[in-house]
Amino acid sequence: MAAERIECGDYLIERIPITEEQQQLVTEDVYTARIEAARTSDILRFASKSLPKLNGIEHVKRVRRESTDPDNELLVILCQCKMIDREELDTLLRGTEWEESRISVNRVPRYPPYTRDQFEQWKALWPVAYRPPVKLKKLAFSTDEKAYIQMCLSEADELRRQNSNTDNRPVAVVIGNANTRNIVAESTDKTRKTGNPLRHAAMCCIAQVAESEVTRLALKEKSTLQKDNKGDLDGENVHLPLKRTHEECDSEKAESSNDVANYLCEGLDVFSSKEPCVMCTMALVHSRIGRLFFIDESESGGISHYSMHCLKALNHHFTAFKCTRFSTSNSQ
Ligand SMILES: [Zn+2]
Structure with a gap:
C-alpha cells in the first residue's frame, strides 16, 4: 500500500504501516x-x-x-x-x-481486508465484507502540532549531533507532551559514559519521566498532608507513594484525567534520532507511549524489523513514524 507522508518543517514524516495493512492475499x-x-x-x-x-x-x-x-x-x-x-x-x-x-x-x-485497497483487490476472488477500522484515520497534523513535532525532532537531532563529538554513541531521545506541546525529558546515550549497557537514550528518558512523577506525587502528598496537619509538617519526612493502590489510582483518575496517567508515559510522544532497539521499544510499550517518531532506521530496530508497535500479542500498541530530514546540514 502507498505510504502516508506529510511534510513537517525540515522533515518528511511517514507513518509506518501496521502488520494488517501489509498483509498480502492469502x-x-x-x-x-x-x-x-x-x-x-x-x-x-x-x-x-x-x-x-x-x-x-x-x-x-x-x-x-x-x-x-x-x-x-x-x-x-x-x-x-x-x-x-x-x-x-x-x-x-x-x-x-x-x-x-x-x-x-x-x-x-x-483474512479480513484491513484497507480499502485490500478489499478492492481481494473481493475479486470471492465477495468479502469490509468494515474500515476506526484506527485507520488519514494522517493529518494541525499547524501547532507540526511546530511541536518539528521542535522535538530538531532537539533530538541537535542533541545527537552534539553527542557525536564525544566517545558516546550518537543517539538522542526527547519525550514530548502533545497536550502542552513541551519537552518533558531528553537524553543522549549514556552506555559508555556510565559503563552501564542499559543506559540507552530512551531508557534514560523514561527514567527521567519516572523521577518527575515521583517528585510530582511527593509534592501532591505533601500538600495533602499539610492540609490535614494544618501545615506543621516536616518536609523531609514526606512519604513517597511509589506504589499506589488500585483505589488510589482509580480516585486519582477520577480526579483529573489530564493530571494523572495510569502508566508512566501514557499519551506522551517519543522523538528519537535513531530507531529504538528491541529493549527500548519494549520499554516504550510497557510505559504506554502514544506515538514514536524516529529519524534514522536501525538494522536491529524494534519497529522496522519486528513491528513491535503493533504486535497482537502485546497489550499496548502505538503509532510509529519514520522521519526523513529534507536537508543534510544537520545530519552526520
Ligand atoms: Zn535501546
Whole structure:
C-alpha cells in the first residue's frame, strides 16, 4: 500500500504501516455447491445442520452470484476443505437432495481486508465484507502540532549531533507532551559514559519521566498532608507513594484525567534520532507511549524489523513514524 507522508518543517514524516495493512492475499479452499438461487436458504440450513461450521472466515460472504450465468445459479459455500476431505463430504451429501449439486473447490481470502485497497483487490476472488477500522484515520497534523513535532525532532537531532563529538554513541531521545506541546525529558546515550549497557537514550528518558512523577506525587502528598496537619509538617519526612493502590489510582483518575496517567508515559510522544532497539521499544510499550517518531532506521530496530508497535500479542500498541530530514546540514 502507498505510504502516508506529510511534510513537517525540515522533515518528511511517514507513518509506518501496521502488520494488517501489509498483509498480502492469502487464500483458503472451500467446497461450494452450484444451485438455483431460490434454493439458497435450504442448502444453508442443511450445511448448518450437517456440515462443519465455518471457522475464522466470517468475513467471507456465503454466496457468490455468477454474473455470466444465464440460469441464475449461485455458488454457495458448504464448508472449509481443511475440516473434511472430499470423500467425507460426498458421504454426508449421499442420499440428500444436494447429492447432485455440482460440488467444486473455490479459493476465498483467509483474512479480513484491513484497507480499502485490500478489499478492492481481494473481493475479486470471492465477495468479502469490509468494515474500515476506526484506527485507520488519514494522517493529518494541525499547524501547532507540526511546530511541536518539528521542535522535538530538531532537539533530538541537535542533541545527537552534539553527542557525536564525544566517545558516546550518537543517539538522542526527547519525550514530548502533545497536550502542552513541551519537552518533558531528553537524553543522549549514556552506555559508555556510565559503563552501564542499559543506559540507552530512551531508557534514560523514561527514567527521567519516572523521577518527575515521583517528585510530582511527593509534592501532591505533601500538600495533602499539610492540609490535614494544618501545615506543621516536616518536609523531609514526606512519604513517597511509589506504589499506589488500585483505589488510589482509580480516585486519582477520577480526579483529573489530564493530571494523572495510569502508566508512566501514557499519551506522551517519543522523538528519537535513531530507531529504538528491541529493549527500548519494549520499554516504550510497557510505559504506554502514544506515538514514536524516529529519524534514522536501525538494522536491529524494534519497529522496522519486528513491528513491535503493533504486535497482537502485546497489550499496548502505538503509532510509529519514520522521519526523513529534507536537508543534510544537520545530519552526520
Ligand atoms: Zn535501546
